[in-house]
Amino acid sequence: MRVYLVRHGQSAENAADLKRLIGLEDFRQLLEHAQHSPLTALGREQAANVAEEIAAFNPTRLYSSPYIRAFDTAQIIAARVGLPIQTINELHEISAIVPFLLRRERVRLLRTMYIRGYLSQLIPHRPLWGETWWVAQRRVIKAWNTMLEQWSPSTRAVVVAHRAFIWMTLRYLQRHGGWRIVRRSTENAGISELESI
Template identity: 35%
Template sequence: MLALVRHGQTDWNAAGRLQGHTDVPLNSLGRQQALDAGTSLSAGRWDVLVSSPLGRAVETAQIIGSELGLELAETVPELLERDYRGIEGTILRGMDRPRIDELMNQAEPEADVADRGIAGLQAVLRTYPEQNIIAVAHGTILRLTLNVLHGTPRDYILNGETVELDPDVVLGYRADPDQLAAACP
């Protein structure tokens, strides 16, 4: 089993700011969301806990781990959030679609983000075969990765939300430029 968890809320999430690689810490609600995720995951049997190297993901993983009696096994650079480059910190709410599209052209391409997320999950699954794994990462990389793997678009993943994924789906994925382009227009 593979559980993907989005980190808890930060003040930038609450404000609607693009975070990307900017290392913004969890706020009090984010810590509670991490605790809630840990509580919900306690119904299962988990062997390994990994996360993105960004502090908000690491802290979320550590809170979850404290609920489950797991230590963070490693941080996985491929699970970093989408790099929004020069537009990190921008609030998109209230902008018209053409302006948003123009700004987003500066960010790491969505297909690259999804491909990186899948590669990171495949590496984790190969490192810890036959183990039940929790991977804590970020909203956009999780959403884009799931969109490619499931072939259906998902608009959003909530802070602290857990999505279970069949490891065979991840391991069986082979890079397909057409599938990436369709899932990440």
């Protein structure tokens, strides 16, 4: 059994200028609309290139996050390999939390807002919006187990998802065994390859 975890191609959100100044409310809006961030022209090209690479593996199943950038990447792969896409909601991105200790009127670099937002996820509380890393990890495990139930020893599955989802999946499998990580990449349109042992 082999699994290919594919990160979506570059999206408009990925191409955002991380050095631009942004206020807290604008950051909140950016996070709320992240699922609608489409692929850029470069992202579509990356998806076409990864589709060619995936085709060489002769996949038997194709899964995708419902977020547009991942689903569009999966559609490009599906067109190349001739498989239907099974969308699994739990494959969605792990969204940063709006940092709760920031003064509203102050603007910061977009990069700083993302860093603070992701660091806020480490605090075990119930955020008003977003999810903590602990909640996200449980969701990742649920998604993995949902797919695993559908696989046989001859399965070659492609899972199109997001950087944090892929990272958490690899970390989970390293701790729990049963899989060998053949290669790892969480760059846009990167492939992390897993083999059951």
